[in-house]
Amino acid sequence: MRLPVMVGENMLCAPFREQRFTARIPISMQNAPAATAGDLAATARAMVPTLRARAEETEKLRRIPDETDREFRAAGFYRIFQPARFGGYELDYGVQTRLADEIGRGCASSAWVMSITAIHSMMLGMFPAEAQDALWGDNPDATVATSFLPRKVEIEPGKGGFRVKGRWGFSSGVDHTQAVLLMLTVPDGQSRRAGFAFLPKSEYEVEDTWYAAGLAGTGSNDVVVADAFVPEAHFLPAMETRGGPTPGSAVNSGHLFRLPLFAVFPYNLVGPALGAAQGAMEAVIAEMTQRSSVAHQKLAEQQSVQMRIAEASAEVDAARALIMRHLEQINEMGRAGQSPDMALRTLYRRDLGFAAKLCVSALERVFPLIGGQGLVPGHPIQRAWRDVHAVAQHLGLTWDIQASLFGAVALGQPSPDPRL
Structure with missing residues (x-):
């Protein structure tokens, strides 16, 4: 099923709306209801106001609050890639990106922890069965x-x-x-x-x-x-995670455990940047519609403000489109037992890096609009600005690295990273 790029309210891309995911995903889990990406998305979306209200507390704690961890567990977010034989959902790769896109509108730190904690279960599912059993045999809720x-x-x-x-x-x-x-x-x-x-x-x-x-x-x-x-x-x-059979795929037959780990790993990182940029755009628009300049001119009527909003929102939408365009292919190839060639792997990394770069650009474009208020600790747009920059600093998204990977292979050179 092809997943369309959705256009939502206020001329901005509304991430991960219900109509994106309609197929139910069966779970090999006794006495458990089927889970769908749409169900999880609705839960994530409903959490956004609470996570936004907790964002300042989360920063002060320097970790997600215990309540947030409990809510993520209850929602099933950490089970999305856990092997089905331990009660996991084994949903399609990319669900974590979309959930983080949604959650990041309220708190990028929470979205980051949710997304990477989820993918770690997929990684453990690539290990020999003995390691998986050592953690989940007695405690399938472990992360x-x-x-x-x-x-x-x-x-x-x-x-x-x-x-x-x-x-x-x-x-x-x-x-x-x-x-x-x-x-x-x-x-x-x-x-x-x-x-x-x-x-x-x-x-x-x-x-x-x-x-x-x-x-x-x-x-x-x-x-x-x-x-x-x-x-x-x-x-x-690491060289046994480059795509194809892994030690864990002997007991976990799903395609997740045969994906090329390093080629697709940054999809776990970029979602919080998309969500934070989206949330910042929503906050900037709400603020600009209410504010006037010192000369008592409505900022919403200023062409320069309008142009910044238009270009920044286009950058966020373009970033999301770049990220989402490969996910269906990744899953289809995985289910078919096919592995992407190096050109395709470096294309994934190029688009991931450029999407992060676009999110940074969007925040740089609108941050001046909030003026000196953006210097106050706890300002949500300032927090989004800092968080998006932090996401883009990760080695898996840093533009110079991703561009070099793609450029080298495009020019007939070997990949600088043999793990891809």
């Missing part, structure tokens, strides 16, 4: 964090696995999860294997280190491992 940023890590290979100690940074939402996947590189004879190690919460500590200007409420703290043994079955080599 997983990650860190892709190892610092001062020491690894000692041993029989049946390896011992590890060290520190990892930027583990968003880790305070609310029950396990973590840590990127590291394991010595293997004369070579080294990069990949992810699964550790339950009993094997690490969370250190409160997250003080940031943007996405301030994501709780992207450090993970500290004093000394832990990682069995070989709890390690997933």
